[in-house]
Amino acid sequence: MTQDLSGTFNEMMNGADIRAAYSNLERWHNEMPADLRSLKQHEAENLFRRVGITFAVYGEGGDPERLIPFDMFPRVFTAAEWRRLDRGIRQRAAALNAFLADVYDRREIIRAGRIPEHLVTRNAAFEKAVVGVRPPRNVWSHIVGIDIVRTGRDQFYVLEDNCRTPSGVSYMLQNREIMMRMFPQLFVDNRIAPVDGYAALLKKTLASVAPQKCEGEPNVVILTPGQFNSAYYEHSFLADLMGVELVEGQDLFVEGDFVWMKTTEGPQKVDVIYRRIDDAFLDPLCFRADSMLGVPGLMNVYRSGGVSICSAPGAGVADDKAIYTFVPEMVRFYLGEAPILENVPTWQCAKPDECQYVLEHLDELVVKEVHGSGGYGMLVGPKADRAQIDAFHAKITERPENYIAQPTLALSTCPTFVEEGIAPRHVDLRPYCLVGETIELVPGGLTRVALKEGSLVVNSSQGGGVKDTWVLAD
């Protein structure tokens, strides 16, 4: 998907002038000799390779040995811009959690007629097994990744919410680490809010949702599917930073009222599990019987209050694309506030009149599968040929409830290193909001950039790269 950049918001420019937030960076770039630039680019690649962080962002799959391209030109938010994003992200994370607590309990939002019952209870991510469960502090999604795009000076839209186990935060941390190592002077000349407190905040968040039965310092572990998982690097990286054990299902067992970790000094009780495996594989006695990755009996311990699982099983019902449309309504319903961040206008093909509109405007819309992810199974109308449009016309007609459509957004651009200097390339943003006793957000996130000229697809599986993301201090 390419487009004419004239109508899009260039985050560095204000008309012909450089915006103040980028003026130091513009000078930095202009003064950088060409040979130094390629030297640094090389150095960055070597650093990424040495730490072992390879292609694994957002569970998109792909070659696990491939390096995601790192673009050295940072993306910058002013303090004022971030204040608004920060409030909007926290607000959204709070509403999503209130929704989850509600749909597994009294279902007030359904009773009030604000959201159709079938979208919730017949959703593939709705877990009957956790109805009536009340996790500690009633928090269900402890790490909320909210994907945001910008289309103008003050226009931000939420593209999607990720309430299960959003990945990519290791890139946020490593991008900063590597920039600081390569260009220390930049961090002297600019007042950039730090992101390295993330691991401590994550640990604090996880410890704050320990079960009531836990006495003393909670024992937190990260549960990984193992080293063949594409995000394994991130799992071990976070375990190291937090100083907690990284375990696989076979390292844990259930006995009595608790979950135990096998150690050389005997079994050690586990209080909080930050799981990086899907609901379906958590426990063969509750979900998929053929799962070798989970812990038999884990869900019974969880449901009887002996262990906390983050995110809570069943949290996925809040980030489904069909539910997405109702998030602003959740903000109004549960918090009594006006939504700070807007949704992208979305047509639900499940509604006959909206479906009609979508079918008549396929050439200008982006069509997504309700349960799809990673930029696959998607129609980008303006870039599609007749055959692709006809194919989607047939698919939508056959199963309308499987599809939603959105306008093709003019994503903002950020300067990005290219062969001949710098050029504007489209970007998005994923911040990671932590929800426990408090709601925490480090100032920053992961910026993905579409490296191909004019491309709007930032997915790493389709030629996207990553950037360091700066929030300037006042």
Added chain:
Amino acid sequence: MKLHVRHETRYAFDAPVKRLVQSHRLWPADNAAQRVLSWSVDVPGGVVGASFRDGAGDMTQTVSVRGPVTELTVTVEGQIETADTAGVLKGHRELVPPSAYLTATRRTALTAELRGLSRDALDGLEGAGTLDRAHALMRAVANAIAFVPGETEPATTASEALNGGQGVCQDHTHVLIAIAQAADIPARYVTGYLLSTADSVGDEAGHAWAELWVDGLGWVGFDAANRKCPDATYVRLGSGFDSHDAAPIRGVLHGQAGETLGVSVSVSQAGQAQQQSQGAGQRQQ
């Protein structure tokens, strides 16, 4: 009616199992049709824990056994006072919304044949109430599937059972769930015990029937294998989407060597002679 239940499940493992964990749904919940007088679940050598009442109102308990284990016996024994509520589940405390039971599983997945059976069963009943429609669906299942043990397996799907035309209570229940859901009636799988009488069928290890959601009444039991709604001869254990989800005992199969399973269930009227039934080699996982 006062019923005495004894339900024994014996596992024998070909190779010793290092550690064994099971999830049990073997405790009947009190409701208007049943009141537990005494009940016990005995697992020699097992550590019991992590018990709770789930959102569907069923008691769940976890049992772990430290290995090596070569055999294991789970014995359920109890007395329960039952009453006839014409199959209506009353006084059962639960939170799961009925609409959640419109979701099919692999075992209850709809096919053209199942949709056809549902449509044919309801032909002419367009204006009828849900209760009449539910009875029509039950009759259709009873007519479509002859009660013949040994023709189907635990993993048999509703579609396969319908195509074969023969099966046991599990198959009747799966087919009834599927064709009820096809008619937008929430339906679920119920496990329990049945006092055998001269003309009842289903005396394999344990019994199963379906519950359908009838507006105004709530959940109502339908036992297609016996063409009737549960009465005082039934004991209700627990529910789920299908036989797998509702299984009274869920465990993990260990390795390829496998296990053999023996189940015996006896249900008798307290004070009278016991009737015993045996099912061997039935896997309940």
